[in-house]
Structures are given as structure tokens and as C-alpha cells.
Amino acid sequence: MEGRGEAELGSLLEAARGVYRKAFGGDPEIAVSAPGRVNLIGEHTDYNQGFVLPMALQMGTVMVGSPRQDGIISIVTTAEEAEEPKSVQFPVPVEGSALKPGKPHWANYVKGVIQHYRAGPLPGFNVVIASNVPLGGGLSSSASLEVATHTFLQQLCPDDGDPVAKALVCQKAEHTFAMMPCGIMDQFISVMGKEGHALLIDCRSLKTRLVPLSDPNLVVLITNSNIRHTLTGSEYPTRRRQCEEAAKILGKASLREASMTDLEASRSLLSMEVYRRARHVIGEIDRTAKAAEALQSKEYEKFGQLMVESHNSLRDDYEVSCLELDELVTAALEIPGVYGSRMTGGGFGGCTVTLLESTAAEKVLTHIKEKYSRKATFYFSKPSDGAKVHLLP
Ligand code: GLA
Numbered sequence: 001m002e003g004r005g006e007a008e009l010g011s012l013l014e015a016a017r018g019v020y021r022k023a024f025g026g027d028p029e030i031a032v033s034a035p036g037r038v039n040l041i042g043e044h045t046d047y048n049q050g051f052v053l054p055m056a057l058q059m060g061t062v063m064v065g066s067p068r069q070d071g072i073i074s075i076v077t078t079a080e081e082a083e084e085p086k087s088v089q090f091p092v093p094v095e096g097s098a099l100k101p102g103k104p105h106w107a108n109y110v111k112g113v114i115q116h117y118r119a120g121p122l123p124g125f126n127v128v129i130a131s132n133v134p135l136g137g138g139l140s141s142s143a144s145l146e147v148a149t150h151t152f153l154q155q156l157c158p159d160d161g162d163p164v165a166k167a168l169v170c171q172k173a174e175h176t177f178a179m180m181p182c183g184i185m186d187q188f189i190s191v192m193g194k195e196g197h198a199l200l201i202d203c204r205s206l207k208t209r210l211v212p213l214s215d216p217n218l219v220v221l222i223t224n225s226n227i228r229h230t231l232t233g234s235e236y237p238t239r240r241r242q243c244e245e246a247a248k249i250l251g252k253a254s255l256r257e258a259s260m261t262d263l264e265a266s267r268s269l270l271s272m273e274v275y276r277r278a279r280h281v282i283g284e285i286d287r288t289a290k291a292a293e294a295l296q297s298k299e300y301e302k303f304g305q306l307m308v309e310s311h312n313s314l315r316d317d318y319e320v321s322c323l324e325l326d327e328l329v330t331a332a333l334e335i336p337g338v339y340g341s342r343m344t345g346g347g348f349g350g351c352t353v354t355l356l357e358s359t360a361a362e363k364v365l366t367h368i369k370e371k372y373s374r375k376a377t378f379y380f381s382k383p384s385d386g387a388k389v390h391l392l393p
Contacts, residue, residue, distance in 0.1 A: 008132060009033055009060055013390060016064045016078065016130040023076050023087070024126045027392070028064035030155045034147035034387035035060040036133035037140045037189040038222050038353050039344045040198055040295075041303075041310050042288035044318055046183025048243050049204035049256035050285035053292055054185055055213060055220070055383035056193025057133070061144040063152045064392075065127030072124040075110055081135050082106040092122050101177040109142055112173025113149040119159035127152060134377070136228040138343075138350020142178060143186030146170035151387040164206055167191045181237050193386035200292040204256050211295050213383050218300065219358045223332070223368060224377040225324040227349030236346055239277060239318065246270060246278035255281045280317040284310060304340025304355055308333065311342035320347030324374060328352045331371035335364045 013031055020028045035056040042052035068074075076087040083104040090111075093099045099115040101108040110129070114122065129148070133141040147170050154161070170187040174180050188201050188208070196214035201207075213220075243255055249269050252258045255278055263278055270278065287306045294302040311329050315321040325343040329352055332341035337360025344353040356364055365378055 020128040029066040031390040032151040046185040049254040051288040054189040055198040061131035061148040067123040108177040112177030138345030140186040147190040221354040222379040229349035276317040307340030
């Protein structure tokens with residue numbers, strides 16, 4: 001079991017400072033962090049203007065750095081899995097010489113945020129990145145890097161501080177520099193997460209509502225299938241297109257506007273596949289609204305039931321689960337004290353999220369280890385704060 005809390009973020013900061021001293025000499029002046037996230041329910045609903053209910057994790061990405069006077073940006077990553085080279089340098093973009101995505105891939109998230117940052121002119125800077133969010137694990141390692149970058153830039157050259165605009169800049173970076181047509185969930189929660197709370201996000205109005213999740217008898221377990229997901233492949237954009245197609249045929253601006261009755265009435269106009277995709281989304285938006293109410297009123301059984309329905313729908317109708325995720329969910333649900341379990345994030349690998357009574361935790365881990373055909377990694381995380389600035393001693 002890996003517990004990843006504040007203490008680990010602290011040691012991550014320390015490690016990043018050590019690397020900074022070696023790479024650039026002297027101490028960094030600025031330190032920021034931004035969390036990864038786990039989505040409790042509301043999957044593949046954000047780009048359909050629906051509801052999502054994520055929470056920010058204790059795991060995150062830290063950046064430490066200082067401005068420099070020569071207009072050069074120099075970035076070092078400590079991520080072992082990151083593609084070589086582990087450092088890049090380029091001049092601060094000016095009008096007429098925009099940054100472009102390229103290699104190494106990891107630098108694109110940072111470059112994208114720099115390019116789309118709303119205030120300026122930015123100075124040059126040196127920065128070191130360190131993260132303990134597993135890459136490609138469905139816990140938003142990329143959003144946490146984007147939001148950490150944005151938070152860092154805000155220290156160098158403050159903008160108006162608007163959190164919604166911040167999340168949208170980070171999403172734009174992901175669209176245009178990582179070529180991943182993601183929704184807004186990951187960046188929103190990484191900016192706006194609150195300790196002890198999940199965040200209900202209405203992806204149509206962009207309004208958010210905090211939902212308390214701090215019952216000491218309750219545990220959120222994240223189980224990494226250790227199957228790496230790649231969402232920039234064709235599956236994610238294909239799902240998005242299918243949803244848009246369904247909305248168009250139903251005569252709606254988005255699937256958020258459609259009811260199951262609307263869908264059934266137009267069933268013959270949709271291919272079986274597009275029909276099932278839409279059925280997932282419409283059902284999932286409804287489940288997420290109900291789940292937020294259930295969590296608010298501490299009806300955990302009900303919440304768990306909705307999680308299971310969500311998983312089944314993602315598996316059967318949306319077809320974004322995989323055997324390994326199904327195995328993990330089935331194993332978790334076999335243990336008394338488990339309220340619910342489901343795949344979380346984009347799918348095709350990555351993690352499951354399980355809500356359980358804290359007294360059942362040990363049993364669940366043992367059982368999953370026994371039943372899972374591969375090696376799983378476990379994280380317990382409490383709902384945490386969004387991006388932060390850290391005071392350096
Ligand atoms: C990825 C995307 C999110 C969201 C989820 C699925 O994590 O980045 O915007 O669409 O998949 O719910």
C-alpha cells in the first residue's frame with residue numbers, strides 16, 4: 001500500500017529543490033504544486049456538458065524555480081518515465097514566434113500553458129518539475145502539470161486570478177499542444193479542489209459545488225491496474241464525435257439537453273453503437289446528479305450502487321473499460337464493507353476507484369491482490385486542496 005500525503009508532497013518539493021541547485025546553482029525562489037484527481041462518478045460526461053464529481057488527490061506535481069533576466073526558459077523534469085531529453089530550453093515566446101508542440105512530449109504541457117497564458121510579458125525562468133502522479137494512470141498527471149505550470153507563471157507575472165479562466169487555459173494547452181481533445185474536469189478539479197470535499201462540476205454552466213467527503217469511517221481506495229492508458233489514440237476522439245453525432249440527430253445542443261425519452265424516440269435514426277454511447281452519457285449525467293445528493297446526505301449504499309451502474313454502463317455501452325479494470329471492480333465488490341467500485345478516468349487501463357468502510361480496507365487489498373491477474377498498486381487518498389503556492393524556508 002502506498003500512502004501519499006502532504007508529507008510526500010513535502011519530500012517531492014525537497015527533491016525538486018535538490019535537483020534545482022545542481023542544475024542551476026542557488027536556491028529556487030518559487031515553489032508551487034497542483035494535484036492529480038480521481039473522478040468518483042460522471043465519466044465521459046464533461047465534454048457533453050454534463051456533471052462530474054471528482055476530488056483532488058494528495059498526489060501532485062510540484063514546480064520550483066526562479067526568474068532569469070535573459071529571456072530564456074529552461075525546464076528540467078525529474079520524471080523517470082519521461083522521454084529524453086529531460087531538459088529543454090527556449091526563448092520566451094513573443095508575438096510572431098509562437099511556441100509549437102514537439103519533442104520531448106512531456107514539455108508540451110508546459111509549453112502549451114506558457115503559450116496560452118493570459119498575462120505578460122513573461123520573464124525567462126529556470127524550473128524543475130517533480131511529480132508523484134503515475135503517468136498514464138488515469139489520475140490526471142497531465143492536468144496537474146498544466147495547472148502547476150500556470151500557478152508558477154502566476155507567481156512570475158500575475159494575471160487576474162480567475163480560477164475558471166485558469167482551468168480553461170490549461171485545457172486549451174492540452175488540446176493544442178498534447179492533441180488530446182479532453183473535457184474540463186481534470187483542469188477544474190486540479191485548480192479548485194478543496195480538502196475534505198468532492199467537487200460537483202456542472203460542465204454546461206461551469207458552476208461548481210463542494211460536496212463534503214470527510215467521514216472518518218469512509219475510505220477512497222484507488223487501485224492502479226498498471227495497464228497504461230493512452231487517450232490520444234483514436235478512441236477518445238471517436239467517442240466525442242459519436243456523442244456529437246447523437247446530439248445532432250436528437251436536435252440538441254449537447255447530450256446534456258437530451259432525456260432517455262428523447263433518445264428512445266429517435267432510436268431508429270441512430271446506429272446501434274451511437275445509440276449505446278448516448279445511452280451511457282444520458283444515464284451517467286443523471287447518475288452523477290443523484291450521486292452528489294447521496295454523498296451530501298451520507299447515503300453511501302446508494303452512492304455505491306450508482307458507482308457500480310456507472311462502471312457497467314462504461315463497460316457495456318461506452319466500451320472504454322478493459323478486462324483488467326473489470327477484474328479489479330469485481331474483486332472489490334466481493335468484500336463486505338465495499339459500497340461501490342468503478343473504473344475512473346478515460347478508461348482502457350489506468351485506475352479503479354472504490355468507496356468502502358475504513359474497517360474493510362485491509363481485507364479488500366488482500367482480496368484484490370489474490371484475485372487480480374496482474375500486479376496492482378494501491379493508493380488511499382483524502383480529498384485535497386487544488387493548486388497551491390508553497391513558502392520556501
Ligand atoms: C479524460 C479527460 C476528461 C474526461 C475523462 C472521462 O480524463 O481528460 O476530460 O473526459 O477522460 O471522464
